[in-house]
Amino acid sequence: MKGITWKERNALCWRYDTELMRIETYGQNSFRVRITKEPDFSPRDWALIEVAELEPEIEVNEKGFTVTNGNLTAKMDEFGALSFYKASGELLFAEQWQTRDDPANHIPLMYYGHEIRRHLGERLSKCTLRLEAYEGEKFFGLGQHQISQLDLKGCRFELAQRNSQATIPFVVSNRGYGFFWNNPGYGSVTFANNMTEWIAEASTDIDYWVTTEETPAQIVSRYTEVTGRAPKFPEWAAGFWQCKLRYKTQDELLSVAREYVKRGIPLSVIVIDFFHWPQQGDWKFDKKNWPDPKAMVEKLHSMGIELMVSVWPTVEPRSENYAEMKANGYLIQSDRGVRTNYICLGSPVHYDAMNPGARAFVWDRIKENYLDPYGIRMFWLDETEPEYTFYDFDNYRHYLGSSMEVGNYYPVAAAQGFYEGMIQSGIKDVINLTRCAWAGCQKYGVVLWSGDIQSNFKMLKLQIKAGLNAAVSGMAWWTTDIGGFYGGDTQSASFRELLVRWFEYGVFCPVLRLHGHRKPLDAPSGEVEEVADSGLFDVESCGPNELWSFGEENYGILKNMVLLRERLRPYVMTAMDQAHKTGIPPMRPLFMDFSEDIFCWSVEDEYMFGDDLLVAPIMDEGARSRTVYLPSGRSWVNVYTKERFDGGQTIECAAPLEYIPVFASDAKLTELFQS
Template identity: 50%
Template sequence: MQKLILMKKKLRLPMGEIKAELTTAGKITFFNQHDEVLLQEYVRNRKNIKEFCSALKVDAREFKSNLGGDFQLTMRFESNPNEKLYGMGQYQQPYLDLKNCTLELAQRNSQASVPFALSSLGYGFLWNNPAVGQVTFGKNITEWVATSTKQLDFWITAGDTPAEIEESYARATGTVPMMPDYGMGFWQCKLRYQTQEELLAVAREYKRRNLPISLIVIDYFHWPKQGDWRFDLDYWPDPDAMVRELDEMGIELMVSIWPTVDKKSENYQEMLQKGYLTRTEKGIRITHDFLGNTVYLDPTNPGARDFVWKTAKKNYYDKGIKTFWLDEAEPEYNVYDFENYRYHLGSNAQVGNIYPTMFSKAFYDGMTDAGQENVVNLVRCAWAGSQRYGALVWSGDIDSSFASLRNQFNIGLNMGLAGIPWWTTDIGGFHGGDPNDPDFRECMIRWFQYGAFCPVFRIHGDREPHSEPLGTSGGGLCPSGADNEVWSYGEEAYEIFKKYMLMRERLRPYITELMKAAHEKGTPLMRPLFYDFPKDKEAWNIEDAYMFGPDLLVAPVLHEGARSRKVYLPKGASWKDAHTNKRYDGGQYIECDAPIDTIPLFLKDGSELPVLE
């Protein structure tokens, strides 16, 4: 047991590099190894104790009973106005530093609550509670709220650098598997390949053009009914032959899995009877009505996880498909009335944020039991710990615009700091975008350049104009978006795309080393400048450039019409412009050219990465 140190009116408990001090009035304060205050509870309710003299009657820890059971929990801490806070998952907003933000602790399409915050004061804080709630990182108070829960549970760590804190957090919650080789290359996707022959024609064209491609994706509604989890043979007549041909071309195949189960599905009645489906507290048991009346799978039930995996194994995995797109993973309820849904583990209000983790676990457990190593599945949401189940998170159904690109820039960095190093976006955004529109082409080019320096390099989107459905049933019901291949945006864009696809290929050995660090230590591949340069105060203020591993600074162009931009080069290193070979001392801002075919890149301390051919 830890040694308790009794002080006057105080109890102190050393815990590694952290000490927790408890006063007789019940207030907890956390100190680092240098005896500096990291975090202390907010108490305004102790008239008899001088340091808390207040008539406000506000406690740090507050439980209020909910009608029907459990409690609403509020946890309050003192706020340092000069503190900067990062992590917490993905929220569609343009802020990297989350201080003075209020965040909903809930999962939505394009929002992933991963409640780990990294502080500039030298600590990391995990709100270890999957209940729906809210956190406010205010100037005057930090306040965590869970709307329905049974207990208070948080975890805190400290370190002299952000890397120490991240690695400590990774040891507690787990790291990603080692990314397989195909994960380092280019992934092709669109909404949606409607037939087997259409998909194979695209794959053959990539090979004919000698373009590097590692993976291609079959999106949703390739099935007869949601919840069947198998190919509709009217449109995908020979999946085994398709997988063989792709394998011969060296292209991995990914298949979309939705957790929605149509009431007309061949699996619905069995799943209903066995309790494998989400329940509603009120109203009709329909939780999603896209092209059918459907109910969500309940992955908090071990039997449900086993059922969906065994079905997918028989219909996909045994055909040679070894990676899955776990879509709708929040889940995306038609109405986000979080209190109206119930799972095997409890009410959605109490445990709902763990849903995407359990969805990932269903496939991770099944794939590893089948003998697969290095599992990776694309998932639209995550919670703390999702990474250890091979979750590659993407940022959901986002807008196709420069404003949206700027949001994704900050989201990607905060996801890495929240312990989710595998992250990507739909290059070009998801909603809209006409490949023939010159303005959208510019956005697409800039996004593509940025995407080449994300952990996974993946193109996707619902492009305009839409094509018509092919039929009136099964996989023919759903329309598709316009073409979204790299040759779909005109010759100028094609040559630029090709340049960055080849650049990504040359960097594969470097990216492999970054993936190894993520696997072994939890190190994010893309991280804010302060992660590698914590002693540079200005690096903590930079929100428009990042490090892609230890040797490459990436400064994407995030504004329409920009052909140059200012870049800060951190002190403590020398820098070389990867395009011009011009050298700079660190600790300064420079103005650099950024013509339409160029993303500013800088190599640290003489690194010789093969950025250019």
């Protein structure tokens, strides 16, 4: 074997020439693998939290070495190629080497299984990991992407954060392993038929974590064990959340809340969206439209409604906080050009959430202007990619480094700042909403939502897959803009049907939340002159988005759906508690519960909600039935008709506009569906 080896605590270390490798136990049946050409590894653990050290079994000889941790074995051959096996000897995956090193497998291409190539004149390198591809392998997870596939095999992805794209570089393979690329920098991953390739464009280390378990649910549980699990979900948040772009005044918001109470519709949360502030970065109410927030919050609480307010990370030069934040280095820097990140009713820059001083500064303003005086304890952390007008990642610089090296970590840092501030302020049931996430976000009490998506049936289909892959990636709390965000016309019969179908799906999401920018628009306010393609638009002119806004017949359906969600609250909370304790998400693909049923690995438009409900959304306009696959190993009851079916078969199921197909493996649950 080339190179030298030595043991350090719970790790085997290996060096050959300038290359240094460390394979350490990291949780049961799991390894963290790091490779660098620097004198030592980066000290940052990123998403990985501290876990108890486990003693590995190590064997070294002239043919290479093996390191075993429970049911997982890592092997290096005499030429430096790594592979991973179950204890039974079953191969999980191996690096792909195409070099001259092995005389018995001479390939002159000189592609290495792991490769670190330094950028000229810089400390950073392009880091690449190439793995063999296997016939029939499927991949799931990788966060939230707007694509038509649940199985990621055959796809290539940018590893970056964008509006509606949340990169969480963890995947579950049907070969029995989970893989986490522990690098928050810009890059890509390709799940091709000839290789799997992970690339970090600007880094010092290759850093990944791998685990093996008998079921995909156990793999996700193991992953959340080392990256953190969602806190205990507050029961008061398990009902219906009302939101739109946007309630413009205190009186308007209270009138909507009163109308819900008058109509007997339970409301858990109502939301104040953006531009309720004087300037971006002031993080406080504009007293003109919100003259008495304290009285408003007290009135909402008397109706049993919690208030959430939008918080943007943008800071306008006209903000009262801009000069102080700039002086202290609390704003994201631009390496070239004008220091403007985003064009939206001004030319703001984002606060640098990776800077602990900036996090503390922003939380102090939130505490001073929302929590302490008014008791507001829910925050909508919008724009947390952060969103740029141009995603020139090589031009932005954070406290921890260039966006190319660390940019994907921004949503974690933003969530961390609010979570820690809220905990220190005595709030024990933290729950905030975020538009983006990376690995580990789940432990900071955030609900991920799927961004500013279009209002059409095509986009509804995509959200089902986006939500399920986000769940596999550890995000137990997830939601979407019911009805989509852009383009929904409340007077359109087509949109009304879409809204109903989306809402019926939303009842069986972790969080039930209605939001959108609706037409027909209100009359322009005249306060902002709209200029096409300029970032200047009238945020006052947005249409209605309440349950009674979509026609009388649909109103009855939507009200029934909210009341159904109320009856399901104990069931929802049981699923949320399971996520808190085990990391297994409440909404999940069928294969997580039925991994031995080979057909479940190919079902992409149904899912389990909790342990006993199978949900089959309606995703096509005009559809009044659909086929449903019922997994083997259980019998299933249609919760509306009470028909019973054996598992392991596909059936045709009616789906009138009033409901979508739902099946229970516990017949007692059908009583909750009888209105």
